[in-house]
Amino acid sequence: MLKVPLSRLGQAALVMLVVSAVSFVMFRYVGDPVATMSRENASIEEKAELRRSLGLDQPLLVQYGRFLTRTLSGDLGISYRNQRPVTQLIAERLPATLELVIVATILSLAIGIPLGVLCALKPGGIAARLVQAVSLIGISTPTFVTGIVLILVFAVSLGWLPSFGRGQVVDLGWWSTGFLTISGLKSLILPGVTLALYQLTLIMRLVRAEMIDVLSSDYIRFAKARGLPTHYIHFRLALRNALMPVITVTGLQIGSLIAFAIVTETVFQWPGMGLLFIQAVSFVDIPVMAAYLLFVGLLFVLINTVVDILYAVVDPRLRARSA
């Protein structure tokens, strides 16, 4: 019973070790931190002093060990560009990204599930064909193009919605939220829709495929034979079972939504982690890049591991197979 969770945890730890090693190597070897951090005309003694104080004269393994201890205690170094602790920067930007991702997930579920069901119930209908065609266009349209078109229509031409920033935010101590003010909510609409569209096609296709699968199974045929009302069969019996994998995938996708928010945040100048990261990439701000990698890596591994373990606990077949 405990074997699967333990081996999964072992794997997760291994992946995190690899991710931390990559981010350490980046930190240590990509560019020279001393050159980046010291003044233009620092003397050789000053540089050597800085090198010592950063611990860069120590053996490699000692440095990696220190890097791990520092990381585990929440110290991820200081941004070259902003000269502020990276942990602090990320903590500041986290609420913006998470709120965007939450809005996008809710939107994509609220629109994607009904559309998917519609396509599955009437596969030959005009509506279903239209939805299928639109979803193919959706897959072929990059997020930033969607964003630009939305800005052109709703912000530039119509002037209904703001096109950049978060609007007014309310500070709740450690969390700043845009949910509580009108301008904050308005600012969420365009980026939220843009990010949701990326997710929408996936959810729609998944719901459709699952629904078609479930509808052709025996228990639905029996339910029909018993003469149960159609809407009861479709929505009570079929949809519930079709939604199980959808929930899993939505959960797994939260990680990639956070990463994908980089693009949306750039288009809408949304002050989240993604914008922080892309600025770090163009300014070669290694500590921020390394920290973002560690953070997103941790998030991914965490989500994947929890889902895998839950699966093994819920589904005995999986336990038997891997044992």
Place this chain on the structure above:
Amino acid sequence: MKTLAPPPSLLIRLGAPISVILAAILAFVLVACALLAPFIAPYDPTDLASFELMNAELPPAFTADGDPRFVLGTDNQGRDLLSAMLYGARVSIAIGGGAVLLAASLGVTLGLLAGFYGGKVDSVIMRVADVILSFPTILLALLVSGIARALLSGASTAEWAPIILICAIAIHEWVQYARTVRAATMVEAAKDYVRAAKVIGLPSRRIMLRHILPNVMSPVLVISTINLAAAVLTEATLSFLGVGMPPTYPSLGTLIRIGNEFVFSGIWWIALFPALALVILVLAVNIVGDWLRDRFNPKLRVKR
């Protein structure tokens, strides 16, 4: 561009619906236009002498104050937008194609090795693949290009941009090839002809390359179509984010990035036309790829 779209006659023989054939023709024409850009473009956007700042930001010819010399208007530097787009599409397709080629050769090789030898080789390769697959394309691509930019000094970044981009995109795409080829190789390796080849003592390399490889290639070609569309999109996204092709040698994504800065001043064409070209190109390739995938997937065919 063999991977992009099989010639239309072949599609007809395979029983493709008319929409797929039209998409294939469209994709073919677009790619041909892009590849022939130096011959059909009205101006040469890489030639500094061919454009003047005086002509900057002219609207398209069909609008009220358009200039008949520039069909789709000009960009912020006075370059003819249509010419810039043709050259840009060429860059996009070259990088996308390069990434697909690199990913395919890497993925097919590793997939063959994993499927043929099994055991430790297999588990190491597939473990790496799993780790890579658990990160989204865009994040890995950004990391690779970020590290590459940090390693190279500022000046040479622009020169190396196409190679950095190809590697950044391929690092995620090879996994799909490796998985597909590994599965197909395992099936083939259990068949009698491979067992016979082993018995008569042929070297493993020869069995893999001459006996198994030809039999696992067809799914590889099918995946390549969809992957080409995905690679062109990833390249555009990276260029849009400012870590791709530089403005001096723009791809479609770079053009959209430049145009994005002018959207608020009502100069919509610089962003919109390259975006439209990108979407149409990718859509056409995707329609063909989607159909090919369904056509060659026996599981799906039964379901329908």
